[in-house]
Amino acid sequence: MQRVTITLDDGLIEEIDRFMSTRQYATRSEAVRDLLRAGLAESSEGAAGPAADGDRACVAALVYVFDHDRRDLANRLTHAHHDHHDMSLATTHVHLNSDQCLEVALLRGKAGEIRHFADHLTAERGVRHGRLVVVPLDEAEASAPAQHHHD
Template identity: 40%
Template sequence: MQRITITLTDEIVAELDRFMAESGAQNRSEAIRDLVRRALLARPEAPETSPCLGVLSFTVDQTTRNLGARMSLRRLAQHDRTLAALSVPLDHSTSLEVEVARGSVGAVRAGAEALFLERGVAHGALALIPVAEAGPRHSHAGEAGHEHSHTVVQTSFVPKDGAS
């Protein structure tokens, strides 16, 4: 077993202490081990290369130094993966952000985890939706426009080779 040191806000410590009282954990280390174990088990098992849509939701403290600029630069750097973004002001300093991203499970998850670690970002959650590209690129008869394919939602993540 390894000993690590972490820094938590007073609010998180209060929640941790409430969790300890409700769960019967004997100390904070036991409670944190349990919560980390549960979080790791809750991650969906999906091959890193599987295509997906990711729905990210999180809150942002807009008063955090340079966070707004970092968020904008992040979206620009990932312009090919960000499909939509919504910002909902909650009060004079906090907003609720929702983003829809596309890419491989590994890329979407890595981007979300990096975002959730930003100072000023809280309550981060990621939902992964398995998708596939349907059929060959095509255009519709009688319509002017571009060729395209369709994104089709799948029932589960399937390994690239089709094996279960």
């Protein structure tokens, strides 16, 4: 077993401590190991799911929270979206409080490109709680026009 040192903000430590208390963990290390395993398993399931084929057409929702006061972060996120405008269908931006914003980006394109874009955005320092939901499209859905009418 190896020892790893990480820095966590006070709010996250409080959440881990509540998690520990609820689940009756004896140590933070045990709780963090289980949380990491769960996160890695979820990440692996997403990568191994139906949209794992990087060339497969899909739609996706990328949801993330970020600190808009973090140095130039909002500009970097905006530029990233502009650099990938071809896959962007819509973005919703919500102010959660004086510091935090939530964005939901609806994307369409190849699964591998969307996953790469999502990984890039959620890895930015100051982005928290990033989650990507990928929905694979069959050939008919992938070739259908983006706009349609409901009866």
